[in-house]
Amino acid sequence: MYRQGDVLIVPVEPSAVPASAATMARQPRDGRGRLVLALGEVTGHAHAVLGPGELVREGGPFSFAWLHLPEGGKVVHEEHATIALPAGWFRVVRQREYAPGAVRMVAD
């Protein structure tokens, strides 16, 4: 389990990835060839993965996503230290915050 700011990256067994992930749309890479896990709207800073692999999102940009890195990779961000990831499947979770009657996303 790895944490970079408001993003948690949890290794999972391939069997834990729902079969539907195989047919869901692959997130396109950004202009720099990275898989963007989370993007800051204002600064444009991103938690992004370098290296071969695929990212599948369950819903909108704030839902969780499945990340597959057949050869491992690294997560970079403009304000956080880089984290090396081993090969495998991961569940990517955005941090949230409790608000009475609602839940808000955290944006760092």
Place this chain on the structure above:
Amino acid sequence: MSSQLTGRPADLAVAHWRAVAAATGPADRATAEQAVRDAYRAAGLAEPVEFRWHPSPRAAVAELLERRAEFGASVRERVRTAAWERARAGALAAHGPAGWAALWATTGAELAATTGLPAERVRTALLDHFAPEPEPITDWQEARKPENKAVRALAAEQRGRVRLLLLDAVAGQHDAAWLAAFDTAGTGDAALAALAAAARQTGWWWPYERTVLLSERPAALHRDEAGRLDRADGPALAYADGFALYAWRGMPVPADFPARLTGLTPERIRAEDNAELRRVMLEHFGYDRYLAESGAEPLHRDETGVLWRIQLPDDEPVVMVEVVNSTPEPDGTHRTYYLRVPPGTRTARAGVAWTFGVEESAYRPQRET
């Protein structure tokens, strides 16, 4: 036509339309008007006779309420909706239902929340400005009096009128999510390209047979990293004529709220009746200061952080984890931040684990930065 939507890759389309949705400042009016003329022609209509520019959608609606009859019938269905229908049908035929859903997931869905919510806020603010709901009357006998019923009926009628005028609008830059999807689908449709060209310049616009009313984009737009309207010391969205929306992390707040945030004290925060506004006051005041000044006690401490509780009168307690950012700031210090967690949380680890939706026992990061 130089701006056909001919199948730009999803990442480029999203980046482009993200910027369009957040653009502020005056339009290039000649470009916008030419785009609207193109949209009319592509819809098989005669070009509009007149363009009327307004500094805000509020100013446009004010004119519509007075002079709507002079502008001819609404042609929104033909200018905008027909083009969208063609584009959607075309994309469905080309990509299939699953393919279109996948295309939407990587394009429009990326922008839907950050463009849809501000648009909804503008719509609500216009309704409340031109057709405010009458003050509720709690005494049922009073409420049933004919004069009070008449006031409510009149207000409902006026709200209906304003809603209909809002339905005539094309959302301009706030259509960015759909345009990103169509951009990637690559329709090559001239009408859609014209709508896209208009969206790159303007806020909402109203197409009628002879007249087009256009609203400039906002003069200022303040958002947080998640794309929500957010500003503590002024309006989060402001138009040149003073029409403005106030919000804190996306939550609407009253216009005088920024003024109420200066000179806050723990006593004034506790005295605020509205729980949501009190929460904003707390965040603005700073949980750390509030904890220090109100003498709050930590509930629990472990290697993930500290769990705090603030008791509030007639409200659930505020329970927060205090977390230290793992990556040092440029000056070498570590930023401390506070995240609110459900009031039943018992340990700091359980609190941090909750913020990521995992079990307390499972939350063991090998590496944190």
